[in-house]
Amino acid sequence: MAKYEEVKSSLNPIKLGLIVGIIIPFIAILFFQVGNYSKYSFLGFYMKLHELHVFSSLISLCVVPNLLVFFIFIWKNYYLSARGVIFSTIFYGIIMMIFKFAL
Numbered sequence: 001m002a003k004y005e006e007v008k009s010s011l012n013p014i015k016l017g018l019i020v021g022i023i024i025p026f027i028a029i030l031f032f033q034v035g036n037y038s039k040y041s042f043l044g045f046y047m048k049l050h051e052l053h054v055f056s057s058l059i060s061l062c063v064v065p066n067l068l069v070f071f072i073f074i075w076k077n078y079y080l081s082a083r084g085v086i087f088s089t090i091f092y093g094i095i096m097m098i099f100k101f102a103l
Contacts, residue, residue, distance in 0.1 A: 017073060017084020021066050025092055028062035056100035063092045 033045045040048060049055040066089050073082035 012078040012080045014080045014084040014087070017078075017081035017086075018088050019084075020069055020081070021085035021088025022091070024065050024069055025059070025062040028065055029058065032058065032062065050099075056096045059092060059096040059099065063089055063096075066092075 030042075033040070033042060037045045037048065046055065049058060066085050070082050070085045070089075073079070073085060
């Protein structure tokens, strides 16, 4: 039983939740870009979304998959990793607010 607890604790750091929580929305943005704006480079895609004033909305939508990751961590009792996902979601929220109001 101690071996199981070791494996479980090694999968439960805050860093894992932070990394997963930052990567998942970025992958969602890439899927959106490839699916809808594949003729643009990533920089061109960003410029087009900024021109249309919808980049902050896209960030908001691409953070939604973090909810699924958060609940998976909660169901597995990986509370520290779930906390990392929350922190990364707050990070994306701050970025969204910067893009919405400052740029």
